[in-house]
Amino acid sequence: MIADLTRGILESFLPIGVVDILMPLLGIFIVVNVLLGSAIMLTYAERRLVARMQNRIGPNRVGPFGLLQGAADLLKLVTKEDLTPRAADRPVFLLAPVLFFAPAIALFAVVPFFRGWAVADLDAGIVYVIAVTSVSSLAAFAAGWASNNKYSLYGAVRGVAQLVSYEVPLILAVTSVILLSGSLNLQKIVEAQGIPFILVQPIGFLIMLVAVTAELNRTPFDINEAESEIVAGFHTEYTGTKFALIYGAEYVAALGWSAVIVTLFLGGWKPDIGGLIWFGLKTSAVVFLFFWFRGTWPRVRIDQMLALAWKLLFPLATINILVTAAEVLAAQALFSLEPGEALPVIALAVIAVVNIGLTVAVLALLSRVPGLARFDTQLAASAPARG
């Protein structure tokens, strides 16, 4: 509706060919700027929220309630001297922040903000999400390698190991959603959710949440920038605008992955009424979850992190796919559906009840496995003492 209106205004004084090129550019301009603004506000929101959780006050001096803190920080970073270490590999060093930022922004090209509202409504939208974000491991390595600093390289090696490991359970968790919805198109996945897939696919949601936390390098998986061990990891040598780009890219990526989780598991823009409000609220809730993790949990060690991915999440996700596939086949046989047709709400409800039961059973069982219990006490031992 707004798009048609804008189109009409532009066509009144421009040739139609130019308008055809201008309209997508305008859409991209709006989405990118909303994202950058949100990223700046998120840095403020995270600092205030984590401060609240840790019984501190947080930034409250710049503007009302400190709301302008993010903007002030950005101005400070942009006006800083642009340093490149003499030993650094200059072209790659300059390229790395761009490699971080590009996939984070590109993620939003396929996110369905509302029915029919997406910059590009790709048929294989979810494959696009996975393809684009797979560049981030390369960006982490480029940054660490080009800095020519041993702490940067340690951070980069950890980062690549982490991203490659957690991509496996992430893709498997996404596959279970594809099985249920019968489509790779994000709009169709939203429409297939008669019941939000978080209820139908609780294990998939948990795996996805953990894998995305690792993919975003957020606490408790932020070992590649662990300041207590390796200074600041792969971005040790970055200052000024380049650091602002890397830092901002992390928040844009957090927003992007939250939007993808909302689309896959929380029903996307549903319910229909209220426009963008529901999508915005759900995305904010998932982002808040990530902030909450940061305020609550200590950082894991690298071996614990890799063990979690390969020994727990990977087998669990594989079994989850087998169970989901069997359930979908059974539902198709019962309701005599064509392959790929969306499952009716009754079928989804039955699958949801079965899967929630299975999840509770699996979690109860896992808490009794001796190896995992040790893992738990190791985590507790490495946590700082509570005051």
Next chain:
Amino acid sequence: MVTLAFFFLATTALIGAFAVVTARNIFYAALGLLVSLAAVAGIYVTLDADFLALAQFLIYVGGIAVLIVFAVMMTAQINRASRSHRLWPLGLLTGAVTLAGLAYVLANAQWEHQGRADTISPMVGDAASPGLHLPDLLFSVYLLPFELAGVLLLVATIGALVIARER
């Protein structure tokens, strides 16, 4: 518009390929390869083969490039590799055979446009093109290549374990 995009992407792919061959630094060569492969993915998009483009990007840019990065990371003193080029006759032979094969394919290919390139739908039961689905094809017509690829990956995994195991 599409022609313009094609020439831009083709030039980028060639520049990337040239960088792969000429770069002394292995990481620069990897980046060049990445640019070249990403540009080829772009060419697939201009041919309406969206799924092929995404698969190309996912496997080559996200997978192969990371693999090369791992090789760079794990190999000690990679920048002091042998520069003596003792194997040049073998290289020449491989290059010549590849060139001959590509030339044969180019000369004998049917270049007439035959509708949408992406006739194999990646979707399970997409209404637009019923009948031909990637999973159905994979588990019927192309079952043997599919299984062979699986065996190859298994062999590679075991090989990597044998090499990496501490003695």
